[in-house]
Amino acid sequence: MRPKHEPEQITDLSRLKAFTNPLRMQLYRLLYAAGTATASQLAEQVDQAPSLVSYHLRKLAEHGFVTEARGRSTDGRERWWQVASEEGWGFRNSDFTETPEGAAAVGAVTRGILDNRTAQYRTYLDQTAAWGQAWTDAAxxxxxxxxxxxxxxxxxxxxxxxxxxxxxxxxxxxxxxxxxxxxxxxxxxxxxxxxxx
Structure with missing residues (x-):
């Protein structure tokens, strides 16, 4: 059992490989920030079909990264999702890099993380004027x-x-x-x- 407030450490390659898909990484990050969301809501943010987003959310759920948010649906037709742990997750490169498959997964995931972070920062830079002086001075x-x-x-x-x-x-x-x-x-x-x- 991990200590309170510590992110889960991924040590299983199949779980790490769930994030080699860039859309899954993006969906996880959006869901983490939103708290809860439906596939349709997330699909609007990533400009993808709700069915595709739903598929990737189910794949993330299979690996224990997201879960269904119980009690949110008002009509029972659409599932609400949330991240499984608000502490997030992490991994050590050395747990995977002794095999070519593990090294490739680490490379794909870390590059995906960087791409997502860079896109997020570029969006902020493109929208700086809209944030106002208090936020731009604080950033x-x-x-x-x-x-x-x-x-x-x-x-x-x-x-x-x-x-x-x-x-x-x-x-x-x-x-x-x-x-x-x-x-x-x-x-x-x-x-x-x-x-x-």
Whole structure:
């Protein structure tokens, strides 16, 4: 059993491969942000047929990433979906990269994640004027070039996780007591990786 507030660590290749399909990654991210949604609602956001979106949601459900949101349907004709864990999921490359199939899956999933994040950030950049000064002044993008060991980079990653987890819990607690005014979804992307010059 994983500790509270820790994302589920995927160690099974078949589960990881569920996210090699870029549409599934996009649907998961949209559903995570929305809380609950129907296939039709998600289909509008991704410009795909509801039947195709429904198929991919069922595939994600087969692997335990999404579940049916009980009690949401008013007429029983359309299913409502939600992510299975609000803590999300993660994986370690080293759990998969010892086989060619595992390495290919890791490459496909990590590139898919990057593509989704890049598309999301490009959308924000295209819509900056619509957000107003308070949000554009608060938004940030930064890059730091450091000299670290692998152990130090892992320690820094853990510190960033603890920090973002604290802010996520603060937002959830505020929302739980009805403090929703001026509250928006905020995406924070951090990358820490080695490079040589």
């Amino acid at each position: 940030f993008t930064s890059e730091w070039m450091l000299e670290l060991t692998a152990e130090e980079l892992a320690e820094m990653s853990a510190e960033f996780e603890a920090l973002t987890r604290r802010w996520r819990e603060r937002g959830k607690a505020a929302k739980a007591v009805g403090d929703t005014e001026d509250r928006e979804h905020v995406s924070v992307h951090l990358y820490g990786f080695p490079f040589r010059v």
